[in-house]
Amino acid sequence: ECTENIPIMDIITPRNASLSGFYKRSFAYFTIKERLPRILTQSIDILVRNKDDIGEEYGEKAKQELKTVIGELSKLKYEIQTNKPMLNITSNASDVKLYNDFLTQQPNKTYFTAVWLHAECYMYRRIREIFELTESLRSYDPFSIQKRSAYETNSAAVLQLSKYLVSNLTDPIDTKSEFIKLLKLNLWGNQCDLSFSSGIVEDCSDWFQILDSMQANIVSDHSEDVWSAVSDANATSRIIDIVLDNSGYELFTDLCLADFLISHKFADSIRIYVKTIPWFVSDVMTSDFNWTLQQLLNSKEKDMKYLGQRWTKYVNDQIWTIVEHDFFTLPHDYSLMASTAPALYKQMQEAKVVIFKGDLNYRKLLGEKNWEPSTPCKVALQGFGPSKIVTLRTVKCQLICGLEPGVAEALSAKDPEWETTGKYGVIQYCDDIRKLE
Numbered sequence: 001e002c003t004e005n006i007p008i009m010d011i012i013t014p015r016n017a018s019l020s021g022f023y024k025r026s027f028a029y030f031t032i033k034e035r036l037p038r039i040l041t042q043s044i045d046i047l048v049r050n051k052d053d054i055g056e057e058y059g060e061k062a063k064q065e066l067k068t069v070i071g072e073l074s075k076l077k078y079e080i081q082t083n084k085p086m087l088n089i090t091s092n093a094s095d096v097k098l099y100n101d102f103l104t105q106q107p108n109k110t111y112f113t114a115v116w117l118h119a120e121c122y123m124y125r126r127i128r129e130i131f132e133l134t135e136s137l138r139s140y141d142p143f144s145i146q147k148r149s150a151y152e153t154n155s156a157a158v159l160q161l162s163k164y165l166v167s168n169l170t171d172p173i174d175t176k177s178e179f180i181k182l183l184k185l186n187l188w189g190n191q192c193d194l195s196f197s198s199g200i201v202e203d204c205s206d207w208f209q210i211l212d213s214m215q216a217n218i219v220s221d222h223s224e225d226v227w228s229a230v231s232d233a234n235a236t237s238r239i240i241d242i243v244l245d246n247s248g249y250e251l252f253t254d255l256c257l258a259d260f261l262i263s264h265k266f267a268d269s270i271r272i273y274v275k276t277i278p279w280f281v282s283d284v285m286t287s288d289f290n291w292t293l294q295q296l297l298n299s300k301e302k303d304m305k306y307l308g309q310r311w312t313k314y315v316n317d318q319i320w321t322i323v324e325h326d327f328f329t330l331p332h333d334y335s336l337m338a339s340t341a342p343a344l345y346k347q348m349q350e351a352k353v354v355i356f357k358g359d360l361n362y363r364k365l366l367g368e369k370n371w372e373p374s375t376p377c378k379v380a381l382q383g384f385g386p387s388k389i390v391t392l393r394t395v396k397c398q399l400i401c402g403l404e405p406g407v408a409e410a411l412s413a414k415d416p417e418w419e420t421t422g423k424y425g426v427i428q429y430c431d432d433i434r435k436l437e
């Protein structure tokens, strides 16, 4: 069938197929049709509104180049809406060869016919290219204004969690239940994501109060296994890896968890993986991480300031290390990490556990495939398994694994939109496949 000259099928995504805008009755289609163009429109609006400030900060040339940037962003929007093919990236950045080689290998290269993950990642890579090709705005992050305002909007939630964390850092009555509580707060923090909400900032301040009542919305909860892995006194590794997702309140919850792991000696160091380019609107880059610490340091609230000082010291003492790697902004799913980024894979093998945050990481872990929901996580990971894997993800699109048989069907009957609202979540654990084999 052809809709508006775009070759698509008016069906839901078949089981075991890759998600794609090709299936009209899918969230992938809705994203490419509506959400991605909206994200571009919004980025353009923000640039227009802030052009004077940007000009002041980046100089006279930037004012001129901003016009080109805006034109290119509109062009990109048009290309998406008219289902044009994804063209090679033309800048000379370090990831370009891998990127273009990957594109070349794909059988379907237009936005609606490609694998959704490839099309969605490509839009963000193109946005980056538009800035890379300027002289004055090469380092400009078009999403930084949104990211910062999201953090500020949620400052009450940050304060509340700061107070809680500071009073529970040493000698909580029950370390295990405190850990699981932080894990769940961290899970729900993943709702605060600017690409999902198309830039609308969620108020995250309620989570603390309603945590217990949200339990039923955790559709797969392996918290006990996560606890066993994290607290395992016989583990040889003293490193825990966290692959971050969004800035703002979610990042703050990640850092609280990272602090708890250090304070309670479950690890000697935490490696924190960030994005190297502006990504999915709110994903954390090193600059966002540093900005967040600075906000805490500047805070008038004593607990926030204390955490800012404490976390800066972790960074200075290399107890926390920020790891940047191009792999995280390639369109490749994680089953390709070992062959595409072998050093990164090897590094992750050193970790006691690797925690993956958010929906996009989940999609990459599952290879963007519409698995039967009861497929064991180990199978859905398709050979990826550098270490023990933990996923903390609010469900924002139609793919999932590891559910008990019948759970997905019951959810669909009760709440047909359950897969795309972010109101449900998973805390999943997959043991080290090296041990399982």
Ligand SMILES: O=P(O)(O)OC[C@H]1O[C@](O)(CO)[C@@H](O)[C@@H]1O
Binding pocket: 031, 120, 190, 193, 195, 196, 245, 246, 280, 357, 358, 359, 360, 361, 394, 396, 397
């Ligand atoms: O920030 P997160 O949790 O990775 O979620 C972002 C993702 O969620 C979605 O909105 C739905 O999958 C994507 O468009 C985007 O991949």
